[in-house]
Amino acid sequence: KAGVTQTPRYLIKTRGQQVTLSCSPISGHRSVSWYQQTPGQGLQFLFEYFSETQRNKGNFPGRFSGRQFSNSRSEMNVSTLELGDSALYLCASSLVGLTPNEQFFGPGTRLTVL
Amino acid sequence: DAKTTQPPSMDCAEGRAANLPCNHSTISGNEYVYWYRQIHSQGPQYIIHGLKNNETNEMASLIITEDRKSSTLILPHATLRDTAVYYCIVRANTGTASKLTFGTGTRLQVTL
Numbered sequence: 512k513a514g515v516t517q518t519p520r521y522l523i524k525t526r527g528q529q530v531t532l533s534c535s536p537i538s539g540h541r542s543v544s545w546y547q548q549t550p551g552q553g554l555q556f557l558f559e560y561f562s563e564t565q566r567n568k569g570n571f572p573g574r575f576s577g578r579q580f581s582n583s584r585s586e587m588n589v590s591t592l593e594l595g596d597s598a599l600y601l602c603a604s605s606l607v608g609l610t611p612n613e614q615f616f617g618p619g620t621r622l623t624v625l
Numbered sequence: 626d627a628k629t630t631q632p633p634s635m636d637c638a639e640g641r642a643a644n645l646p647c648n649h650s651t652i653s654g655n656e657y658v659y660w661y662r663q664i665h666s667q668g669p670q671y672i673i674h675g676l677k678n679n680e681t682n683e684m685a686s687l688i689i690t691e692d693r694k695s696s697t698l699i700l701p702h703a704t705l706r707d708t709a710v711y712y713c714i715v716r717a718n719t720g721t722a723s724k725l726t727f728g729t730g731t732r733l734q735v736t737l
Binding site: 515546555559569601613615616617618619 | 667712728
């Protein structure tokens with residue numbers, strides 16, 4: 512079974528631009544979560560999507576948004592990029608059940624904002 | 626979700642058991658203990674999780690104290706490829722929500 516895939520793997524943008532990152536979950540997984548990892552703040556939860564609906568959100572400004580499609584693929588968008596948005600953005604997918612399930616992470620997209 | 630405390634770093638000789646401790650003294654009755662690891666420049670990898678009983682899988686064993694206030698992840702025969710940052714996470718059984726709250730983890734260095 513193929514793992515979680517993220518595209519692109521690397522991205523360079525300039526301040527003020529906007530960026531869209533893509534995540535394809537493991538087949539059959541309907542929950543997709545996004546995380547930001549920086550040296551200073553570590554791994555932080557951005558949001559989670561399930562059945563095309565955002566059902567959990569971390570403490571990030573409104574410039575960070577996402578969506579999920581009917582095939583469970585997800586995209587996240589960051590508008591008006593700032594230098595501090597430089598980070599590794601990780602996507603994770605999981606099955607949905609009555610008890611917490613393990614999340615499977617993709618390799619991440621490394622975003623550099625100049 | 627409860628807060629966890631882990632030592633910032635540990636060393637282990639290859640072939641020996643690596644025992645990684647985690648303190649979660651404020652854990653609630655419905656909260657699970659999860660362990661993930663992150664090898665440099667890769668996404669985190671799930672290792673194991675448990676509620677109150679000890680658990681074992683092909684990667685590791687998880688020992689949870691009877692009062693559930695602490696746990697230990699055991700890698701029985703550490704190899705160089707086990708060098709990574711190990712995260713202990715406590716997560717409530719909130720039905721289907723999947724949020725993970727990562728701390729700073731323990732950086733395990735396996736040496737020859």
